Amino acid sequence: xxxxxxxxxxxxxxxxxxxxxxxxxxxxxxxxxxxxxxxxxxxxxxxxxxxxxxxxxxxxxxxxxxxxxxxxxxxxxxxxxxxxxxxxxxxxxxxxxxxxxxxxxxxxxxxxxxxxxxxxxxxxxxxxxxxxxxxxxxxxxxxxxxxxxxxxxxxxxxxxxxxxxxxxxxxxxxxxxxxxxxxxxxxxxxxxxxxxxxxxxxxxxxxxxxxxxxxxxxxxxxxxxxxxxxxxxxxxxxxxxxxxxxxxxxxxxxxxxxxxxxxxxxxxxxxxxxxxxxxxxxxxxxxxxxxxxxxxxxxxxxxxxxxxxxxxxxxxxxxxxxxxxxxxxxxxxxxxxxxxxxxxxxxxxxxxxxxxxxxxxxxxxxxxxxxxxxxxxxxxxxx
Amino acid sequence: xxxxxxxxxxxxxxxxxxxxxxxxxxxxxxxxxxxxxxxxxxxxxxxxxxxxxxxxxxxxxxxxxxxxxxxxxxxxxxxxxxxxxxxxxxxxxxxxxxxxxxxxxxxxxxxxxxxxxxxxxxxxxxxxxxxxxxxxxxxxxxxxxxxxxxxxxxxxxxxxxxxxxxxxxxxxxxxxxxxxxxxxxxxxxxxxxxxxxxxxxxxxxxxxxxxxxxxxxxxxxxxxxxxxxxxxxxxxxxxxxxxxxxxxxxxxxxxxxxxxxxxxxxxxxxxxxxxxxxxxxxxxxxxxxxxxxxxxxxxxxxxxxxxxxxxxxxxxxxxxxxxxxxxxxxxxxxxxxxxxxxxxxxxxxxxxxxxxxxxxxxxxxxxxxxxxxxxxxxx
Numbered sequence: 001x002x003x004x005x006x007x008x009x010x011x012x013x014x015x016x017x018x019x020x021x022x023x024x025x026x027x028x029x030x031x032x033x034x035x036x037x038x039x040x041x042x043x044x045x046x047x048x049x050x051x052x053x054x055x056x057x058x059x060x061x062x063x064x065x066x067x068x069x070x071x072x073x074x075x076x077x078x079x080x081x082x083x084x085x086x087x088x089x090x091x092x093x094x095x096x097x098x099x100x101x102x103x104x105x106x107x108x109x110x111x112x113x114x115x116x117x118x119x120x121x122x123x124x125x126x127x128x129x130x131x132x133x134x135x136x137x138x139x140x141x142x143x144x145x146x147x148x149x150x151x152x153x154x155x156x157x158x159x160x161x162x163x164x165x166x167x168x169x170x171x172x173x174x175x176x177x178x179x180x181x182x183x184x185x186x187x188x189x190x191x192x193x194x195x196x197x198x199x200x201x202x203x204x205x206x207x208x209x210x211x212x213x214x215x216x217x218x219x220x221x222x223x224x225x226x227x228x229x230x231x232x233x234x235x236x237x238x239x240x241x242x243x244x245x246x247x248x249x250x251x252x253x254x255x256x257x258x259x260x261x262x263x264x265x266x267x268x269x270x271x272x273x274x275x276x277x278x279x280x281x282x283x284x285x286x287x288x289x290x291x292x293x294x295x296x297x298x299x300x301x302x303x304x305x306x307x308x309x310x311x312x313x314x315x316x317x318x319x320x321x322x323x324x325x326x327x328x329x330x331x332x333x334x335x336x337x338x339x340x341x342x343x344x345x346x347x348x349x350x351x352x353x354x355x356x357x358x359x360x361x362x363x364x365x366x367x368x369x370x371x372x373x374x375x376x377x378x379x380x381x382x383x
Numbered sequence: 384x385x386x387x388x389x390x391x392x393x394x395x396x397x398x399x400x401x402x403x404x405x406x407x408x409x410x411x412x413x414x415x416x417x418x419x420x421x422x423x424x425x426x427x428x429x430x431x432x433x434x435x436x437x438x439x440x441x442x443x444x445x446x447x448x449x450x451x452x453x454x455x456x457x458x459x460x461x462x463x464x465x466x467x468x469x470x471x472x473x474x475x476x477x478x479x480x481x482x483x484x485x486x487x488x489x490x491x492x493x494x495x496x497x498x499x500x501x502x503x504x505x506x507x508x509x510x511x512x513x514x515x516x517x518x519x520x521x522x523x524x525x526x527x528x529x530x531x532x533x534x535x536x537x538x539x540x541x542x543x544x545x546x547x548x549x550x551x552x553x554x555x556x557x558x559x560x561x562x563x564x565x566x567x568x569x570x571x572x573x574x575x576x577x578x579x580x581x582x583x584x585x586x587x588x589x590x591x592x593x594x595x596x597x598x599x600x601x602x603x604x605x606x607x608x609x610x611x612x613x614x615x616x617x618x619x620x621x622x623x624x625x626x627x628x629x630x631x632x633x634x635x636x637x638x639x640x641x642x643x644x645x646x647x648x649x650x651x652x653x654x655x656x657x658x659x660x661x662x663x664x665x666x667x668x669x670x671x672x673x674x675x676x677x678x679x680x681x682x683x684x685x686x687x688x689x690x691x692x693x694x695x696x697x698x699x700x701x702x703x704x705x706x707x708x709x710x711x712x713x714x715x716x717x718x719x720x721x722x723x724x725x726x727x728x729x730x731x732x733x734x735x736x737x738x739x740x741x742x743x744x745x746x747x748x749x750x751x752x753x754x755x756x757x758x759x760x761x762x
Binding site: 001002004005008009010013014044045046047048049050051096105106108109110118122224225327329330334335336339340341342351359360361362363364375376378379380381 | 407409412413415416419427428430431432433434440441444589591592593611612667669672677680681684686687708709712726727728729731734737739741742743744745746747748749751754
């Protein structure tokens with residue numbers, strides 16, 4: 001595949017891996033957090049850790065939109081979806097997220113009209129096609145997806161669509177990163193910064209992480225070579241005693257972000273005073289809600305929602321996993337009670353969740369856990 | 384954290400499942416997971432969800448816990464593409480399959496030839512020569528007779544091409560809205576003339592894994608044909624009968640051929656997992672050798688799906704011993720329906736029950752059975 005294979009080249013990866021290993025000081029251990037769930041997914045899907053020396057540990061961060069959604073909000077969304085007038089629309093990875101009484105899939109099986117969409121604009125199409133129904137878009141995600149939700153609301157307003165609304169769960173990335181930096185149990189040597197979030201917010205908002213908190217950060221793309229290169233950049237910074245924000249993903253991320261997108265978001269949405277994050281608790285000014293002027297598109301105002309807070313099951317340690325304090329397999333229910341088919345915690349649901357990525361792809365890592373046995377040689381059969 | 388309610392279902396799941404013990408080393412945890420994976424599954428849902436039809440873990444659980452439990456017998460227990468049965472010394476294969484694909488017509492085929500080829504292929508994967516098919520139709524009130532005629536004509540052509548006769552059938556009509564146009568069920572009987580015993584449990588370390596051509600064409604074609612995605616690609620379904628190719632494989636490989644499976648719902652990844660578990664072996668696949676058309680790879684990349692899990696309707700997976708592999712591969716590539724056949728991996732002894740992928744990037748990862756269903760009603 002053109003423009004993709006180039007970023008997945010094994011020989012280049014081996015070369016960068018060798019350079020990374022050469023930069024590692026003997027006896028020192030390194031821990032880098034990839035904030036974004038998309039990075040977590042790439043790391044496991046391509047077996048990226050096989051190119052890293054054992055002294056480098058990748059810590060999986062909170063940047064998986066589905067993972068940080070608290071159970072109470074899922075319950076609220078399902079309550080809206082159960083209204084017989086409603087067509088609920090959501091991204092596919094939302095479908096299996098458990099609330100306190102089942103998931104979207106379960107609600108759908110019980111008769112709720114819940115449809116998977118690839119874009120909020122698809123939800124708008126459904127609204128136009130079903131004027132007698134009330135179409136709600138379950139909006140989740142960090143700054144990456146917020147502008148498209150905001151644009152969709154603007155378009156609905158322009159068209160005068162009266163049967164479309166958004167259940168807004170959009171969150172912002174800096175507050176949880178600050179919360180993680182404040183956490184006493186975590187020793188990090190640097191951050192692999194979120195790529196697509198940064199296309200919107202740019203690189204400037206991370207500056208305090210380097211200048212005040214003393215951690216280098218490299219904004220990285222989503223192909224495996226992007227991530228490997230960003231780890232190399234972090235190692236070079238550490239070796240040279242520098243601590244800066246760098247942009248590895250320059251082909252997509254402008255240093256100053258996307259001003260137009262930020263304006264659109266600002267037009268439609270404002271920060272909430274506080275928002276509950278699964279596993280991280282309540283974080284001030286960490287999520288967005290619709291402004292008063294767009295109340296007509298705000299499902300939270302249009303529908304009666306239970307708004308109950310639901311505690312995670314005690315055994316679920318998603319919070320520790322989301323903060324990087326626990327490796328997925330160190331959770332007491334990982335892979336036994338909590339599996340992708342019967343997830344207890346959200347980290348096991350989304351393909352971007354650290355637990356799901358580790359379970360589905362990383363559960364077997366030859367170089368790290370089974371170095372002794374060798375895989376058979378690649379098969380060559382031919383005439 | 385204080386809260387208004389707690390989630391009862393989660394506590395319930397926790398009470399039933401074992402907890403991780405005091406040893407939290409990665410190795411110990413992985414060993415416990417493998418133990419849990421091999422337990423007899425149970426259906427926890429109160430209602431059927433689309434995941435139960437996806438061909439992944441939920442489907443396997445439903446089959447095992449509901450159908451196998453009720454119908455248990457030696458022929459069914461092998462859970463092959465069809466049943467291998469014997470009467471008065473005649474070795475037969477018997478299979479059935481229902482078709483609910485949406486849309487009914489798509490580039491490269493329609494529900495009619497799909498229903499014939501699918502059942503022909505299930506027989507072929509048992510090592511049988513397909514002989515007779517049945518066809519049952521559930522028609523929705525209001526369905527156009529002209530469309531029905533088009534579908535039936537397509538079935539007739541496919542049957543002729545595959546050398547089978549449709550010898551019995553059934554018709555039912557349900558009210559508007561009770562079926563989406565039409566559903567078709569076919570069953571088939573074939574005779575197993577070659578002595579080779581094919582069994583998903585027969586793979587052995589050292590064996591070679593072949594596929595008969597590029598994977599994922601059918602699933603991606605259907606997805607695009609639905610027109611919901613604003614994607615265009617020059618692709619057609621791979622629906623085709625495989626019985627002649629399967630016969631050629633058996634003639635070239637003899638009893639060195641261990642397993643034949645057509646990679647339908649759940650794709651090549653699901654088939655390989657079934658083989659790994661049934662044979663208690665590892666299957667190691669080399670990503671760079673897996674044939675995927677650029678159009679399929681591109682669409683799958685955009686949609687975030689893995690071609691390894693996408694359905695094919697005219698591709699098969701062959702597990703054959705290493706010595707016979709070159710002859711089998713040559714026999715396949717010599718035929719027009721197997722020109723693009725290649726070896727994609729090998730069977731190993733460790734870690735048993737798992738499929739591993741050596742990625743093009745140079746890492747190794749697991750290829751597990753799919754949980755959810757990104758592509759409902761693909762066949």
